[in-house]
Amino acid sequence: MIAAAGGLVAAPPPAAAEVAAIDLRGVSKHYPGAAGTSVHALGPIDLHIPTGSFVAVVGPSGCGKSTLLRLVAGLEMPDGGTMMRYGTPLDAPSHEVGIVFQEHVLFPWNTVLENVLLPADVLALPKAAARERALRLLEMTGLIAFANHRPQMLSGGMRQRAALCRALLADPRLLLLDEPFGALDALTREELSLELSGLWQDLGRTAFLITHDIEEAILLSDRVLVMSPRPGRIRADIAIDLPRPRNADTPALPRFQELKKQIRDIIFDRRA
Amino acid sequence: MKSSSSSRFADRATIPAVYLALLVAWEVSVRVFAIPAWILPAPTEIGRTALKWAPELGFNSLVTLRETLVGFGLAIALSLPLAVLIALNATARRLLYPILLGLQSVPKVAVAPLIILWLGLSEWPKIVIVILVCFFPILVNLIAGLEAAPRTMLDLMRSLGASQHMIFRRLRIPVALPHFFTGCKVAVTFAVIGSVIGEFVAAQEGLGYLILISTSQSQTPLAFAAIALLTLLSIALFHGIEWIERRVVDWTP
Ligand SMILES: Nc1ncnc2c1ncn2[C@@H]1O[C@H](COP(=O)(O)OP(=O)(O)OP(=O)(O)O)[C@@H](O)[C@H]1O
Ligand SMILES: [Mg+2]
Numbered sequence: 415m416i417a418a419a420g421g422l423v424a425a426p427p428p429a430a431a432e433v434a435a436i437d438l439r440g441v442s443k444h445y446p447g448a449a450g451t452s453v454h455a456l457g458p459i460d461l462h463i464p465t466g467s468f469v470a471v472v473g474p475s476g477c478g479k480s481t482l483l484r485l486v487a488g489l490e491m492p493d494g495g496t497m498m499r500y501g502t503p504l505d506a507p508s509h510e511v512g513i514v515f516q517e518h519v520l521f522p523w524n525t526v527l528e529n530v531l532l533p534a535d536v537l538a539l540p541k542a543a544a545r546e547r548a549l550r551l552l553e554m555t556g557l558i559a560f561a562n563h564r565p566q567m568l569s570g571g572m573r574q575r576a577a578l579c580r581a582l583l584a585d586p587r588l589l590l591l592d593e594p595f596g597a598l599d600a601l602t603r604e605e606l607s608l609e610l611s612g613l614w615q616d617l618g619r620t621a622f623l624i625t626h627d628i629e630e631a632i633l634l635s636d637r638v639l640v641m642s643p644r645p646g647r648i649r650a651d652i653a654i655d656l657p658r659p660r661n662a663d664t665p666a667l668p669r670f671q672e673l674k675k676q677i678r679d680i681i682f683d684r685r686a
Numbered sequence: 687m688k689s690s691s692s693s694r695f696a697d698r699a700t701i702p703a704v705y706l707a708l709l710v711a712w713e714v715s716v717r718v719f720a721i722p723a724w725i726l727p728a729p730t731e732i733g734r735t736a737l738k739w740a741p742e743l744g745f746n747s748l749v750t751l752r753e754t755l756v757g758f759g760l761a762i763a764l765s766l767p768l769a770v771l772i773a774l775n776a777t778a779r780r781l782l783y784p785i786l787l788g789l790q791s792v793p794k795v796a797v798a799p800l801i802i803l804w805l806g807l808s809e810w811p812k813i814v815i816v817i818l819v820c821f822f823p824i825l826v827n828l829i830a831g832l833e834a835a836p837r838t839m840l841d842l843m844r845s846l847g848a849s850q851h852m853i854f855r856r857l858r859i860p861v862a863l864p865h866f867f868t869g870c871k872v873a874v875t876f877a878v879i880g881s882v883i884g885e886f887v888a889a890q891e892g893l894g895y896l897i898l899i900s901t902s903q904s905q906t907p908l909a910f911a912a913i914a915l916l917t918l919l920s921i922a923l924f925h926g927i928e929w930i931e932r933r934v935v936d937w938t939p
Pocket of ligand 2: 479480481516592
């Protein structure tokens, strides 16, 4: 599964028994720019996220990572190409998908618990069960003492954790993460990354992570996709063959450092 | 600690002290220059008159307060559905906005006699004038508030597949509330003015009516007392709304 570093996208895997969570083919996106021009933000790219895997995308700022995530989320429609989600055409958001946005986006007029319960309200899930699950998620992320606080009382890292709890509340089959820890300091980042890694492992779900932190991508993922500058294309698809569960010692492994160098070389276009 | 609390006391005492000094200056000028009371009464003279006429002032204040509050309440009740309609529907917006803007641009004082001609001598013409004077700031702020939801939050709701109704309840309304209260605070002071306009044109009661007859009879101190009450009424209503706002919108620092 280790793709050749240096340009080509990994060939789609052979027809698996399980249908892919996400399958994009030849997808591209332009945005209207100033004075009738158009900004070519993304693609055309192919993206394949097998069910049960953790896929990360790294790339320079402005290369279209968020655009890719918004397409996968069904919040934006592509100019061309086909998009499939669990074998059906992807043309609208789905309640089976949980999203953590680049900005944490919590409602300041609601408490942390009410924020986490938002999907339950929107999807009209049974109240008592949803509440129980919300409290359990807050417990797991160390936020239980703040359940009845407003999010503005929380630190940046706690807010991101609350946003993660909300994304996980409705037990999504697919979790989309847009630089969930981007605004945090390195220490909190690593702590939250490992926390997420553990959570994801426990829940056994599919996840798609966008980040510009190479270490974070390697630490969490089964595969790391490297994107080129705008208009973003996928330059390489690298399998991360590190053992799980991963922990704070994982980055010290020689293989981790090798992978990191490999990815850095691709990003900075150095010959391996 | 000590010095900061005493300086805070000084801060708080400064403003009342300035007001008091102005009153004293007024009192002294009236006495020194022997200005007749029918031109400019001294504050003590106004106070004396207010005490003498307390029952009449009280009764007429209540009349004006009632007109103001009923008109203000109806203006809110009218603005809510209109704002929702205009915020949601582009056609409604293009159709209604020019009409509402036109209504707002008509000088209310000029149409007041017409409204009284149409509605007769009840309290309704006054209430209608209050509505006309104060619905616009409420409406405009409410529309702006309903459209102020950030794109990131709308994306979040959309990603959950939320209905328009749900987006309104969980997102647009909370975002609109601070705007709504801003509109209300502007509008409520207009509402008091609206009542007085109505009472000036045709009325047998209310503070506006009291001002009109007391000046026509050179009872200037009584007119001043009524004006002072109108001012206090306006300020009290403003702070009343602010008080409610602080309790409802408790998430902004
Ligand atoms: N709604 C929009 N309208 C117009 N242009 C947009 C819009 N959203 C993104 N773009 C443009 O598309 C390009 C890609 O943006 P995108 O947000 O996907 O980048 P990104 O890789 O997520 O960047 P970052 O790492 O800084 O978050 C940028 O050039 C941006 O200016
Ligand atoms: Mg982005």
